[in-house]
Amino acid sequence: MSASAGAMRRSSLLLGLWYGLVVLFLFAPIVTSIVYSFNVGSLGKQTSTFTGWTLNWFVDAWNNISLRHAVQVSLTASLWSAIIAAIIGTSLGFALVRHPNPLARRLLSGLTYILLIVPETVIGTSLLLFYSVTRFRLGMPTLVAGITPLAIAVTALIVRAGVLTLDRRLEDAAADLGAGPWQTIWHVVLPHLAPAVLAGALMSYVFSFDNLVISSFLTTPSINTLPVYLYGSLQYGPSPAVYAAATSVFVFTIVLVGLAGLLYRVVLRRDRPHKTRP
Amino acid sequence: MAETSSVATLRPAGPPRAAGRAFDHLLAALPALWLLGVFIIPLGFTVVFSFGRSSFGGIKLDFTFDNYAQALSGFYLDSFLRTIQFALSGCALCLLVAYPAALFIARQQGARRTWLLVLVLVPYFTSFLIRVMSWQILLARGGPIEWLLNITHLMPGPLDVLDTQTAVFIGLVYAYLPIAVVPLYIVLIRIPAALTEASRDLGASPWQTFWHVTLPMSRPGLATAALLTGVPMLGELVIPALLGGDKGVLMGMAISQQYLATQKYALGSAMAVLVLIAVAVMVLVLVRLTRGFEEVSA
Amino acid sequence: MSTPFGSLSRRSLLAMMGAAPASAAISQLLPANAFAAGALNIYSWPDYFSNDDLAAYAKKSGVTPNIATYNDNGALFSKLNSPAGAGFDIVIPSSGWIRQLADKNLLLELDHSKIDFSALDQSLLNRDYDPGNKYSIPKDWGLLGVVYDPGAVGGEIKTWQDFFDAGARPSVSGKVRLTKDAGETVGPALWIQGKDWNTATADEIRGTKDFLKGFAKHVKTFSGFDPAAMANGSIVLAQANQAAARGAIQQNPKLKWVVPGPHSEIWVDSYSIAAQAENVDQAYDFLNFFLSPDIQVKETEYLGYPAAIAGLQGKLSADTKNADLIFGGPGVDFSTLTSFIVNPDTIDVYQEVQNEVQAAAGA
Numbered sequence: 001m002s003a004s005a006g007a008m009r010r011s012s013l014l015l016g017l018w019y020g021l022v023v024l025f026l027f028a029p030i031v032t033s034i035v036y037s038f039n040v041g042s043l044g045k046q047t048s049t050f051t052g053w054t055l056n057w058f059v060d061a062w063n064n065i066s067l068r069h070a071v072q073v074s075l076t077a078s079l080w081s082a083i084i085a086a087i088i089g090t091s092l093g094f095a096l097v098r099h100p101n102p103l104a105r106r107l108l109s110g111l112t113y114i115l116l117i118v119p120e121t122v123i124g125t126s127l128l129l130f131y132s133v134t135r136f137r138l139g140m141p142t143l144v145a146g147i148t149p150l151a152i153a154v155t156a157l158i159v160r161a162g163v164l165t166l167d168r169r170l171e172d173a174a175a176d177l178g179a180g181p182w183q184t185i186w187h188v189v190l191p192h193l194a195p196a197v198l199a200g201a202l203m204s205y206v207f208s209f210d211n212l213v214i215s216s217f218l219t220t221p222s223i224n225t226l227p228v229y230l231y232g233s234l235q236y237g238p239s240p241a242v243y244a245a246a247t248s249v250f251v252f253t254i255v256l257v258g259l260a261g262l263l264y265r266v267v268l269r270r271d272r273p274h275k276t277r278p
Numbered sequence: 279m280a281e282t283s284s285v286a287t288l289r290p291a292g293p294p295r296a297a298g299r300a301f302d303h304l305l306a307a308l309p310a311l312w313l314l315g316v317f318i319i320p321l322g323f324t325v326v327f328s329f330g331r332s333s334f335g336g337i338k339l340d341f342t343f344d345n346y347a348q349a350l351s352g353f354y355l356d357s358f359l360r361t362i363q364f365a366l367s368g369c370a371l372c373l374l375v376a377y378p379a380a381l382f383i384a385r386q387q388g389a390r391r392t393w394l395l396v397l398v399l400v401p402y403f404t405s406f407l408i409r410v411m412s413w414q415i416l417l418a419r420g421g422p423i424e425w426l427l428n429i430t431h432l433m434p435g436p437l438d439v440l441d442t443q444t445a446v447f448i449g450l451v452y453a454y455l456p457i458a459v460v461p462l463y464i465v466l467i468r469i470p471a472a473l474t475e476a477s478r479d480l481g482a483s484p485w486q487t488f489w490h491v492t493l494p495m496s497r498p499g500l501a502t503a504a505l506l507t508g509v510p511m512l513g514e515l516v517i518p519a520l521l522g523g524d525k526g527v528l529m530g531m532a533i534s535q536q537y538l539a540t541q542k543y544a545l546g547s548a549m550a551v552l553v554l555i556a557v558a559v560m561v562l563v564l565v566r567l568t569r570g571f572e573e574v575s576a
Numbered sequence: 577m578s579t580p581f582g583s584l585s586r587r588s589l590l591a592m593m594g595a596a597p598a599s600a601a602i603s604q605l606l607p608a609n610a611f612a613a614g615a616l617n618i619y620s621w622p623d624y625f626s627n628d629d630l631a632a633y634a635k636k637s638g639v640t641p642n643i644a645t646y647n648d649n650g651a652l653f654s655k656l657n658s659p660a661g662a663g664f665d666i667v668i669p670s671s672g673w674i675r676q677l678a679d680k681n682l683l684l685e686l687d688h689s690k691i692d693f694s695a696l697d698q699s700l701l702n703r704d705y706d707p708g709n710k711y712s713i714p715k716d717w718g719l720l721g722v723v724y725d726p727g728a729v730g731g732e733i734k735t736w737q738d739f740f741d742a743g744a745r746p747s748v749s750g751k752v753r754l755t756k757d758a759g760e761t762v763g764p765a766l767w768i769q770g771k772d773w774n775t776a777t778a779d780e781i782r783g784t785k786d787f788l789k790g791f792a793k794h795v796k797t798f799s800g801f802d803p804a805a806m807a808n809g810s811i812v813l814a815q816a817n818q819a820a821a822r823g824a825i826q827q828n829p830k831l832k833w834v835v836p837g838p839h840s841e842i843w844v845d846s847y848s849i850a851a852q853a854e855n856v857d858q859a860y861d862f863l864n865f866f867l868s869p870d871i872q873v874k875e876t877e878y879l880g881y882p883a884a885i886a887g888l889q890g891k892l893s894a895d896t897k898n899a900d901l902i903f904g905g906p907g908v909d910f911s912t913l914t915s916f917i918v919n920p921d922t923i924d925v926y927q928e929v930q931n932e933v934q935a936a937a938g939a
Contacts, residue, residue: 036412226405334920538654541657
């Protein structure tokens with residue numbers, strides 16, 4: 001017994017080591033990008049060897065109107081995308097599990113997976129062609145609409161996992177007590193799904209903010225996104241200002257998420273004044 | 279009470295069954311309609327135009343297979359096959375790196391597990407492009423990794439990995455790793471501990487337990503992870519451009535070029551349709567191999 | 577029986593849901609509310625105007641331009657060409673695409689009475705890509721040349737043949753950069769045969785394929801020029817424009833720059849007004865501001881690319897490093913330089929060759 005327990009511990013250690021390396025691997029570029037947003041660079045461009053510390057690039061990024069504007073547009077578009085995905089994705093996620101007709105469920109399931117895997121280039125070019133032919137003017141609505149499919153799919157899958165853990169007996173009990181379907185949803189189902197919906201909305205925001213390929217086909221003079229701006233700056237060499245902008249956005253996002261998490265915790269505590277035995 | 283204990287049916291006890299039905303249809307219709315408008319119909323246009331004729335920057339409706347003939351000819355066919363090979367390798371590598379990490383997270387208990395998973399997802403809060411550009415800095419000559427390798431004498435001398443296939447695969451695994459971890463994790467946590475314990479009680483080593491119990495039961499997760507990583511890799515164009523020196527022309531770039539550089543929208547549409555067909559085939563094959571995506575039920 | 581996440585009251589759920597639109601509203605309130613009508617919409621390369629000059633213009637005119645960015649002339653063409661892509665006022669096309677844009681009636685014919693051409697360098701005006709400057713005003717220009725490390729390359733480079741020969745040498749092979757632009761890759765191969773890239777036939781263009789594919793195995797990268805790569809020696813021979821070369825030489829003074837013979841390219845990024853522009857008067861106002869000599873000098877110093885006014889070199893401040901490199905360095909024979917003009921009949925052949933060269937490099 002102790003030999004196998006030893007083997008088990010060893011394997012856990014190895015797995016833990018692997019996980020640690022993976023985290024290091026994932027965070028190395030993030031740390032690099034943060035550090036290099038303070039890099040002096042050369043002739044206004046970023047360099048791979050660190051040449052010196054400066055805070056100027058943050059100021060520079062703020063003064064760069066089109067860069068700041070691109071960040072604004074990205075923030076707005078991804079927030080709207082998250083909201084739409086929260087609503088439509090939850091609806092889809094619920095339907096994926098609860099729709100009475102198995103064929104409908106199969107079709108919806110197929111649709112969800114298609115949304116995830118169709119390459120972005122194909123979606124982007126299709127949308128450009130579509131709006132050209134229908135003469136629908138490009139703008140914020142078309143940009144948001146273009147990036148929602150992925151967001152909806154991600155939210156739907158997360159919500160679906162949440163719906164699978166719903167205890168149907170609770171809903172039946174509520175119905176027994178005379179609640180109509182809407183009341184049941186509102187008082188029983190949604191609260192239970194809230195974490196899944198929020199997680200879905202968060203991931204939607206994140207993926208939408210980062211969208212490059214689809215966005216590049218849908219930008220217009222007044223609607224430019226940060227990733228598209230970044231990609232264009234690569235042609236002639238980016239300046240550390242774009243790194244500074246990215247670092248600022250990262251900090252902003254972490255703070256936002258942190259606040260949301262805190263709010264969630266606080267609210268949770270407030271709603272459970274009588275702590276039940278764990 | 280007797281009524282409700284009977285089962286996993288979808289009938290809510292109580293009257294408004296008609297309302298319940300309407301509700302279900304609404305839930306399904308909302309996403310279906312939205313996606314019809316912003317996703318399915320535009321893709322439909324692409325399919326229709328793939329049979330048309332391109333003029334420079336214009337497109338005429340027609341019915342011809344010329345575009346497909348061109349898209350499947352010599353160079354583009356090569357590019358198509360190379361892209362598939364590229365995606366398969368990238369996907370395999372990604373799964374290889376993701377699996378042990380997912381296994382580790384799944385083995386932890388309670389809140390710790392959630393935090394470990396969240397840690398893997400935090401990188402997505404930063405811009406993807408900046409992270410890839412940071413890899414350019416990291417992998418460059420005179421950059422941090424070369425410095426580290428030289429100091430530790432692991433690989434002395436200049437680091438020449440940027441602008442090579444190696445760098446591209448590093449970038450690819452990097453980009454898709456979290457997406458691979460999540461479905462694997464979801465399936466791994468549902469494998470009942472009782473099974474693995476039983477296996478070890480019967481004398482199997484951890485490796486044997488993994489190979490004969492864990493791995494087979496995680497097949498749906500592997501399939502989902504493979505789909506979520508391998509298929510988008512078919513359209514990848516940013517990482518090969520930034521880390522691979524833009525050598526080799528993959529389908530993503532080829533399609534995008536028809537719309538941007540040569541202005542031949544019909545040809546681009548045909549290529550896009552071919553990629554869609556390849557994607558559909560891959561999905562069907564994977565579904566067959568793992569018999570569906572349903573999670574392992576307890 | 578209790579749900580794992582407590583019982584969230586309706587109120588608190590609503591409160592949390594409200595956070596999202598609230599922050600959306602807040603981000604709209606951030607300064608520079610640039611969605612106002614009566615503004616000016618510019619479609620350009622990123623970082624192509626200095627922040628200071630834009631701010632100065634905003635102060636003087638009260639209008640802050642919206643600048644959206646593209647990274648490919650083809651993207652500019654596609655957007656302008658699409659009925660969905662309305663709302664552009666000023667666009668910055670490269671010389672090569674102006675004729676195509678004009679032929680499709682996507683550019684406004686400029687009213688010369690509204691613009692002061694007198695201060696501009698006359699040799700940049702009335703060129704073959706836009707005779708009479710009907711559609712474009714030069715913004716800045718660049719040359720296609722070669723920047724290299726003479727030590728690693730083992731000698732001087734004077735012609736494109738020298739360039740191709742150098743690339744094949746063992747000390748250089750695998751450390752070469754070619755551009756991604758189809759014209760700039762195929763052009764040199766045509767020039768060494770004495771052909772002209774604007775009049776070459778499809779067969780002649782395809783004829784360069786084998787030669788270029790053979791050269792491809794020496795190429796390390798086609799990506800955007802990275803001065804750091806030349807500074808640290810991972811690239812020793814590169815096609816580049818003069819401003820990029822200046823950046824590299826700044827970091828590594830051993831490097832040399834040359835515009836190889838017998839022919840090479842001069843490209844001119846130009847201001848144009850979109851045919852569907854809604855703020856035409858504002859556009860002319862902006863152009864006149866940016867074409868004034870002081871601003872042109874400042875823009876040159878910011879961008880590193882020479883703006884279009886006459887006598888610019890004399891006007892730059894004395895401490896501008898390597899100022900002569902901004903203009904291509906000494907000894908450039910401008911009469912041998914031509915601009916590429918995109919021709920719908922041959923552009924796909926050019927791209928075909930480029931694709932196969934890039935693929936051959938990756939093999």
